[in-house]
Amino acid sequence: MAILVIGEHDNDELKPSTLNTVTAAQELGDEIDLLIAGANCGAAAEHAARVTGVKRVLKADDPSLADSLAENLSPLIAKLAGGYTHVLIPASTYGKNIMPRAAALLDVQQISDVSGIEGEDTFVRPIYAGNAMATVRSKDAIKMISVRTTAFESATEEGEATIEEVAGAQESGLSKFAGEELTRSERPELTTADIIISGGRGMKSGDNFAMLERIADRLNAAVGASRAAVDAGYVPNDYQVGQTGKVVAPNLYIAVGISGAIQHLAGMKDSKVIVAINKDEEAPIFQVADYGWVVDLFEALPQLEAALGEGG
Amino acid sequence: MKVLVPVKRVIDANIKVRVKSDQSGVELNNVKMAMNPFCEIAVEQAIRLKESGLVDEIIVVTVGAAQSQETLRAALAMGADRAILIETEETPEPLAVAKSLKAIVDREEPGLVILGKQAIDGDNNQTGQMLAALLGWSIGTFISDLVVEESIVKVTREVDGGLEKLELVPPAVVTVDLRLNEPRYASLPNIMKAKKKPLDTFSPSDLNVDVTPRTEVISVVEPPAREAGVRVGSAEELVEKLKNEAKVI
Numbered sequence: 001m002a003i004l005v006i007g008e009h010d011n012d013e014l015k016p017s018t019l020n021t022v023t024a025a026q027e028l029g030d031e032i033d034l035l036i037a038g039a040n041c042g043a044a045a046e047h048a049a050r051v052t053g054v055k056r057v058l059k060a061d062d063p064s065l066a067d068s069l070a071e072n073l074s075p076l077i078a079k080l081a082g083g084y085t086h087v088l089i090p091a092s093t094y095g096k097n098i099m100p101r102a103a104a105l106l107d108v109q110q111i112s113d114v115s116g117i118e119g120e121d122t123f124v125r126p127i128y129a130g131n132a133m134a135t136v137r138s139k140d141a142i143k144m145i146s147v148r149t150t151a152f153e154s155a156t157e158e159g160e161a162t163i164e165e166v167a168g169a170q171e172s173g174l175s176k177f178a179g180e181e182l183t184r185s186e187r188p189e190l191t192t193a194d195i196i197i198s199g200g201r202g203m204k205s206g207d208n209f210a211m212l213e214r215i216a217d218r219l220n221a222a223v224g225a226s227r228a229a230v231d232a233g234y235v236p237n238d239y240q241v242g243q244t245g246k247v248v249a250p251n252l253y254i255a256v257g258i259s260g261a262i263q264h265l266a267g268m269k270d271s272k273v274i275v276a277i278n279k280d281e282e283a284p285i286f287q288v289a290d291y292g293w294v295v296d297l298f299e300a301l302p303q304l305e306a307a308l309g310e311g312g
Numbered sequence: 313m314k315v316l317v318p319v320k321r322v323i324d325a326n327i328k329v330r331v332k333s334d335q336s337g338v339e340l341n342n343v344k345m346a347m348n349p350f351c352e353i354a355v356e357q358a359i360r361l362k363e364s365g366l367v368d369e370i371i372v373v374t375v376g377a378a379q380s381q382e383t384l385r386a387a388l389a390m391g392a393d394r395a396i397l398i399e400t401e402e403t404p405e406p407l408a409v410a411k412s413l414k415a416i417v418d419r420e421e422p423g424l425v426i427l428g429k430q431a432i433d434g435d436n437n438q439t440g441q442m443l444a445a446l447l448g449w450s451i452g453t454f455i456s457d458l459v460v461e462e463s464i465v466k467v468t469r470e471v472d473g474g475l476e477k478l479e480l481v482p483p484a485v486v487t488v489d490l491r492l493n494e495p496r497y498a499s500l501p502n503i504m505k506a507k508k509k510p511l512d513t514f515s516p517s518d519l520n521v522d523v524t525p526r527t528e529v530i531s532v533v534e535p536p537a538r539e540a541g542v543r544v545g546s547a548e549e550l551v552e553k554l555k556n557e558a559k560v561i
Contacts, residue, residue: 070451093471097453100441109407109526112436128329132338135530174450175480182474237470252560273558290541303547
C-alpha cells in the first residue's frame with residue numbers, strides 16, 4: 001500500500017479535516033505521503049511534517065495553486081497519483097470540489113464520503129442521507145477516496161516527516177479567484193466543536209440567534225442551523241448542518257426549534273448526545289434525542305442560560 | 313447559446329427509504345419517484361437565463377431506465393425545449409454518466425452545462441466535476457449565484473467557511489446549490505405542451521460509452537438506530553442530566 005493524502009490547509013496551517021483523513025489512511029497502511037499544494041505554503045508543510053504517521057510531505061509551492069482552483073490542482077493530483085494505490089482527501093467542500101476532477105482525469109470511479117474501511121478495496125459509505133449504509137468494492141487500480149472526517153479520530157502531531165518539493169503545477173487559465181466572504185467567529189468551528197447549539201425555523205429571526213450565542217459562549221460551543229433557518233436568511237450558509245451542508249458529530253448537539261427533517265438528521269445523528277428543545281411534541285427530532293424538552297423555545301432559552309450560569 | 317441541463321430521477325425527497333431485506337439495495341418498487349431537487353434548481357436557472365434572453369435553447373438529458381422519461385417530461389413542462397434519454401438498465405455511476413454527458417456535449421456544443429451538485433440517492437457529488445474534467449472546461453461547484461456574460465461566467469460558491477467568488481472562462485460547467493433559486497411549478501397547459509416536445513433516445517453504445525460499473529455493491533444495510541431518550545421538564549433538570557448522567561458539560 002502506498003497512500004497519498006491530499007492536505008487541506010490555508011497555506012499557514014493544516015485544517016483539522018486533514019488530521020482525520022490521515023487516520024483513515026493509517027487504516028490502509030503505513031506508507032503515507034501528505035501533499036501540501038499551495039502558494040507560499042511552507043508553514044503548512046512544516047505543520048504537515050509533524051502529523052503522526054506521515055512519512056513524507058510533498059510540497060507543491062506554486063502561484064497557480066494559491067486559491068485551490070480545481071482546474072490547476074486536480075491535474076497535479078492526477079499526475080502524482082500514479083505512484084500510489086490510494087489517494088485520500090477530506091470530504092469537505094475543498095475535497096468535493098477537487099477530487100472528482102482528478103479521478104475523472106485518471107478514469108477512476110471515486111468513492112465519496114467513506115465512513116469505514118473494510119479492506120484495501122472495500123469501503124463503507126452513507127447513501128440516501130445516511131438512511132442506508134453501503135459497502136462497496138472498488139475495481140479501479142487506484143482508489144480515489146473522499147473521507148467523512150467525523151468517522152475518524154484526529155491524528156496526533158508527534159511526527160517528524162521529511163519535506164520534499166514537487167514540481168509540475170500549471171496555470172490552466174480557465175478560472176480565476178475573485179474574492180470571498182468568510183464568516184469570522186471567535187467560537188469553535190462547527191466541524192470540530194465538542195458542543196454545538198443549532199437553531200431552526202422556530203427561531204423566527206436572525207436577531208433571536210443571539211439567544212443561542214449567549215448559551216454557546218457559556219458552553220464554548222459552535223452555533224449551527226437547519227436549512228430552513230439558512231433559507232430564511234437568519235444566518236449565513238456556512239451554519240447549515242445536514243445532508244448537503246456540514247456533517248457534524250460533537251459530544252453534545254442541542255437542537256432548538258428544529259423539527260428534524262431527514263436531511264437535517266443526516267448531518268447530526270452521529271452526535272454522542274442529542275438534546276431537542278421544541279414546542280411540537282410530535283417533531284421527529286425527539287425520535288433521535290437523548291433528552292427532549294417540549295417547551296416554547298423563547299421561554300426555554302433564558303431559563304437554560306440562567307441554569308448554566310448558576311451551575312458554573 | 314444552448315444550455316445543457318442533466319437531470320436525475322430519484323426517490324422523492326419526502327419519502328423515507330427502506331433497505332431491502334436481502335441487503336442488495338434500497339426498495340424502489342412502488343415508491344414515489346421525482347426529479348432530484350438539485351436538478352430542479354438547475355432546470356429553473358436555465359429557464360431564467362432563457363427568459364433574460366441570454367439562452368436560445370435548453371436541452372435536458374438523463375441517463376437511466378425508460379421510466380426516466382417522466383423526469384425529462386417534468387423538466388420540459390417547467391420550460392426546457394427538448395430532451396435526450398440515454399437509456400440503460402445499469403445503475404449508472406457518476407463517471408459513466410459524465411462520459412455519456414460528454415458525448416452529448418460533443419454533439420450539441422452547448423456554451424454552458426448546469427447541473428445539481430449532488431443527487432439525493434447516491435450522495436456522490438461527482439458528476440459535474442467529472443464532466444468538466446473530461447471536457448477540459450472550467451468548473452464552478454455548489455453555486456448560489458450565477459452571472460453569465462459574453463466572455464465570462466461569474467459564480468458565487470457556498471464553501472465551508474462562507475462564500476467564494478470565481479470567474480470562469482466559458483464554456484463552463486456549474487453545479488448548483490440549494491439557495492440559487494426557488495424552482496417553479498409546471499402549469500397544467502405546460503404539462504400538456506410538454507408531451508409534444510421532442511425527446512430523443514440513445515443507448516450508451518450509440519454514444520460509444522462503456523457504462524460497466526467500476527464498483528460492486530456488497531451490501532446495503534440500515535444504519536445503527538438511535539432510540540428516543542427521556543423527556544425533561546425544566547432547564548435545571550436538563551443541565552443536571554447533561555452534567556451528571558451524560559457527562560458532556
